[in-house]
Amino acid sequence: xxxxxxxxxxxxxxxxxxxxxxxxxxxxxxxxxxxxxxxxxxxxxxxxxxxxxxxxxxxxxxxxxxxxxxxxxxxxxxxxxxxxxxxxxxxxxxxxxxxxxxxxxxxxxxxxxxxxxxxxxxxxxxxxxxxxxxxxxxxxxxxxxxxxxxxxxxxxxxxxxxxxxxxxxxxx
Numbered sequence: 001x002x003x004x005x006x007x008x009x010x011x012x013x014x015x016x017x018x019x020x021x022x023x024x025x026x027x028x029x030x031x032x033x034x035x036x037x038x039x040x041x042x043x044x045x046x047x048x049x050x051x052x053x054x055x056x057x058x059x060x061x062x063x064x065x066x067x068x069x070x071x072x073x074x075x076x077x078x079x080x081x082x083x084x085x086x087x088x089x090x091x092x093x094x095x096x097x098x099x100x101x102x103x104x105x106x107x108x109x110x111x112x113x114x115x116x117x118x119x120x121x122x123x124x125x126x127x128x129x130x131x132x133x134x135x136x137x138x139x140x141x142x143x144x145x146x147x148x149x150x151x152x153x154x155x156x157x158x159x160x161x162x163x164x165x166x167x168x169x170x171x172x
Contacts, residue, residue, distance in 0.1 A: 006032025013129040014091025014107070018142065021133075027141065034142040035134065037061075043151040045070040056081055061130050061145035063092070066113075069124075073154045077115045079108075080147070082130055086112025090128050097123035121155040 001009065007028070010018050022028050039059040049068040056064050059081075066077040076094065080087045089107055092114045096102035108114045118124060126149045134140045 001032040001034075003029055003031060010131075013131075014105075015129065015131050017089075018131050030141075032142070033134075033140040034131070034144050035138065035140045036144040036146060038146045038148070040148045041150070043068070043070050043149070045152065056084065058084070059147070061087075061128070061147040063126055063128065063147050063149040065149065069118075069151045069153055071154065073118070073121060075115065075117055076124075076126065076153075077113065078126075078149075079112045080114065080128055080130075081112060082145070086110075087130060088112060090114075090130055092116075092126060092128045094118065095125045095127070096120070097125060118153050121153050123150065123152045125150050 007019055007022075009032070010016070019028075022030075022032075037060065039061050041057070041059075041063065043053055043065075049071045053068045053070075054065055056062055060083060062081045064079045064081060066079070069076050080090045080092060082090075087108060088110045090112070092106055092108060094104045094116050102119065104116050104118070106114050106116065116126075128147050129144055130147070131142050131144045134143050
């Protein structure tokens with residue numbers, strides 16, 4: 001990729017530390033050469049929730065929700081793991097499928113955690129990109145790892161006095 005285009009891409013994906021590192025290495029005027037890997041996960045709803053949703057599956061770069069987002073409306077909390085360890089400072093973006101202009105972005109904490117307040121029900125794509133220096137004998141300079149999590153968030157339901165969800169009272 002042309003140097004300016006590569007730097008624009010790095011900025012868009014929140015990879016400012018890679019821009020700094022390329023400058024330190026004297027590479028800002030060089031083409032950006034990368035290999036990328038995708039680590040996609042999708043959560044499907046069933047008759048009941050599963051604790052497995054909140055467990056890592058062992059991907060090199062992975063989004064792990066703290067709770068099943070197909071059950072609990074409104075908030076998404078989770079962790080970013082790189083090689084099984086929490087990743088600090090990663091940009092995490094949530095995009096609403098029915099209206100991709102609805103985007104929420106945050107960075108992970110020192111413990112690799114993040115949280116979003118999802119403004120509405122719908123199918124959400126949560127994504128993050130992490131980039132590391134490529135192996136010495138690689139034809140590329142960088143390896144980019146793309147993690148994603150897709151799920152459908154339910155609508156919030158108003159609670160009755162007993163605390164049970166009212167079947168037809170939905171918040172918008």
